[in-house]
Amino acid sequence: MDFGLLDAFSLPFMARALGTVAVLAVAAGIVGIGISFRELEFVSDGLVHAVFPGLVIGAAVGGTAGLLPGAVVAALAAAVLFTVLGAEDSGRDAAIAVVLTGLFSLGVVLVSRQQGYVSQLQELLFGRLLTVTELQLWQIVAVSLIAVTLMALTLRAQLFRAFDPAGFEAAGFGPRRTDLALISSIALLTVAGVQALGVLMVVALLTVPMAVSRLVSRRFSLLIPIAILVPLLAGSLGLWLAFDWSVGTGATVSAGAVVVLVLLAIYGIAVLGGGAARAVRGVRGRLGRPGGIGRRGPSTARRAG
Amino acid sequence: MSYFTRAVIELILLGLLSGIAGTLIVLRRRSFFAVALSHATFPGGVVFAVAGYNLLIGQALFAVLLVLIMTLLARVPGQGRQVASGVVLSFGFALGALLASLNSGLGVPVEALLVGSPLSVTDSDLAAAAAVLLLTLVVAVAAGRRILFHTFDPVGFEAAGFRSWPVELAVTGIIAASVVVAMPAVGAVLGVAVLIGPAAAARVLAPRVQWIPPLAASLGVAAGLAGLWASRAFDIAAGGSIGLAMSAVYVLALLLRRIADAIRPLSPPQPSL
Numbered sequence: 001m002d003f004g005l006l007d008a009f010s011l012p013f014m015a016r017a018l019g020t021v022a023v024l025a026v027a028a029g030i031v032g033i034g035i036s037f038r039e040l041e042f043v044s045d046g047l048v049h050a051v052f053p054g055l056v057i058g059a060a061v062g063g064t065a066g067l068l069p070g071a072v073v074a075a076l077a078a079a080v081l082f083t084v085l086g087a088e089d090s091g092r093d094a095a096i097a098v099v100l101t102g103l104f105s106l107g108v109v110l111v112s113r114q115q116g117y118v119s120q121l122q123e124l125l126f127g128r129l130l131t132v133t134e135l136q137l138w139q140i141v142a143v144s145l146i147a148v149t150l151m152a153l154t155l156r157a158q159l160f161r162a163f164d165p166a167g168f169e170a171a172g173f174g175p176r177r178t179d180l181a182l183i184s185s186i187a188l189l190t191v192a193g194v195q196a197l198g199v200l201m202v203v204a205l206l207t208v209p210m211a212v213s214r215l216v217s218r219r220f221s222l223l224i225p226i227a228i229l230v231p232l233l234a235g236s237l238g239l240w241l242a243f244d245w246s247v248g249t250g251a252t253v254s255a256g257a258v259v260v261l262v263l264l265a266i267y268g269i270a271v272l273g274g275g276a277a278r279a280v281r282g283v284r285g286r287l288g289r290p291g292g293i294g295r296r297g298p299s300t301a302r303r304a305g
Numbered sequence: 306m307s308y309f310t311r312a313v314i315e316l317i318l319l320g321l322l323s324g325i326a327g328t329l330i331v332l333r334r335r336s337f338f339a340v341a342l343s344h345a346t347f348p349g350g351v352v353f354a355v356a357g358y359n360l361l362i363g364q365a366l367f368a369v370l371l372v373l374i375m376t377l378l379a380r381v382p383g384q385g386r387q388v389a390s391g392v393v394l395s396f397g398f399a400l401g402a403l404l405a406s407l408n409s410g411l412g413v414p415v416e417a418l419l420v421g422s423p424l425s426v427t428d429s430d431l432a433a434a435a436a437v438l439l440l441t442l443v444v445a446v447a448a449g450r451r452i453l454f455h456t457f458d459p460v461g462f463e464a465a466g467f468r469s470w471p472v473e474l475a476v477t478g479i480i481a482a483s484v485v486v487a488m489p490a491v492g493a494v495l496g497v498a499v500l501i502g503p504a505a506a507a508r509v510l511a512p513r514v515q516w517i518p519p520l521a522a523s524l525g526v527a528a529g530l531a532g533l534w535a536s537r538a539f540d541i542a543a544g545g546s547i548g549l550a551m552s553a554v555y556v557l558a559l560l561l562r563r564i565a566d567a568i569r570p571l572s573p574p575q576p577s578l
Binding site for chain 2: 036039041042044045049093094095096097098099100101102103104105106107108109111112113121122125126198200201203204206207208211214215252253254256257258260261263264267271274275278
């Protein structure tokens with residue numbers, strides 16, 4: 001270990017990467033609650049792929065500066081599309097898969113018409129966490145802020161809809177509007193994360209933090225704080241590991257990949273730890289049943305309140 | 306055989322495979338599973354490319370490993386149903402990206418692994434696809450009715466005295482094997498496109514459930530060949546072009562259905578699916 005933690009993060013590009021990870025962690029922790037309780041992991045994956053053609057078109061029109069506008073337009077268009085698809089329930093997941101691969105194919109086809117096809121493709125797919133510029137960081141902050149605001153403004157409605165869809169409609173709320181707000185919020189978070197982590201790995205940021213949080217905590221009020229802390233920890237640890245590894249061996253290490261792997265390692269620990277804790281407590285029939293997953297949320301919430 | 310002939314044969318085999326594997330994915334709602342699985346075979350391909358072995362074997366081994374992980378994670382209480390797929394998917398890409406970045410000098414065909422290259426399909430890839438197709442057909446003939454029963458009424462299936470796990474195992478095996486043999490042609494990201502697209506389109510169009518597999522197979526073959534032709538005619542990436550063709554078939558099917566539904570009220574009501 002040649003560098004200490006503080007030494008490494010005093011380098012400007014490392015500090016920017018850490019800042020990026022911190023902003024994304026906060027946003028992912030807050031938006032993640034909507035993804036997790038509405039079981040929108042697949043829709044999130046679809047949104048991630050849908051952003052890809054937007055990035056390609058944006059880059060073709062305006063270079064690096066065009067990435068963000070292209071991604072935002074594609075993400076919001078996809079958000080509307082997925083909201084409409086979500087309305088008809090039969091065959092919904094197949095429809096998502098077809099839209100997902102179709103839009104991604106569109107991106108591939110568009111990229112393949114350009115010069116430097118392979119390197120550009122890899123850059124968009126895997127991101128470049130260590131070369132995030134000052135401008136990009138501010139863009140990420142701005143987009144994340146909009147995503148979080150959208151989620152925070154509709155949070156009560158989102159939770160009502162997640163836990164009691166029938167009651168939600170009976171109380172006179174519009175499910176379409178709430179869905180559109182949630183999916184747009186996820187889409188914007190995707191846009192924020194995609195420049196740092198790339199199209200293929202940003203889905204980890206959307207789904208894993210809240211999954212860890214729900215495994216670790218049974219108190220509703222702790223879900224968001226834990227879901228923010230987990231990627232923050234994974235981000236700083238992962239960045240430091242990747243840096244130390246690159247410097248130590250002289251190899252190119254994809255920092256984004258290390259961050260995601262550390263995040264997944266934390267998830268693995270949470271799964272194993274949860275299993276051990278349950279074994280110690282003795283299996284209490286209701287909680288131990290895999291089928292009872294969806295029903296657990298509301299009772300947890302009531303206990304916390 | 307020329308490389309173009311091989312690509313044509315591969316796409317015909319995959320199109321036919323979509324008739325059964327795709328139908329199973331669509332009717333049993335296993336799309337996210339299939340997507341996660343195809344994405345996650347990426348690191349297996351990278352590892353075997355670095356080691357210089359056959360890519361398809363690496364992807365198959367990794368598919369088995371990941372199905373096991375997913376099955377175990379699905380049993381963890383207190384999380385949503387889709388979390389296991391999301392976790393496995395992220396794991397595959399992160400591991401693949403890390404390994405590819407560590408071995409960037411070794412010429413790992415990252416692009417081919419991700420979006421496929423139908424024109425560089427080998428004879429062993431063709432043999433693998435044909436073998437999986439044959440095996441799938443045997444299973445479908447032997448246990449098709451039982452799988453259909455379990456798909457539409459799992460509770461009734463168990464009440465009738467059948468056990469669920471052999472069906473689950475057979476279906477998961479068929480889906481995983483089909484996803485793996487689709488990899489050389491269309492890659493880890495678009496691998497599911499050739500399986501799901503035609504079957505989803507067939508499901509929209511078919512008047513009866515029995516019509517879905519043959520319809521999906523014909524649409525799959527037609528769209529695959531159309532995609533290959535477009536890639537040659539317009540000089541675009543073949544994997545992307547085929548993926549786009551598959552989605553186009555689905556969109557066309559939806560439009561056709563809309564038009565048919567708009568016309569139908571004029572004619573006497575018909576029993577539908």
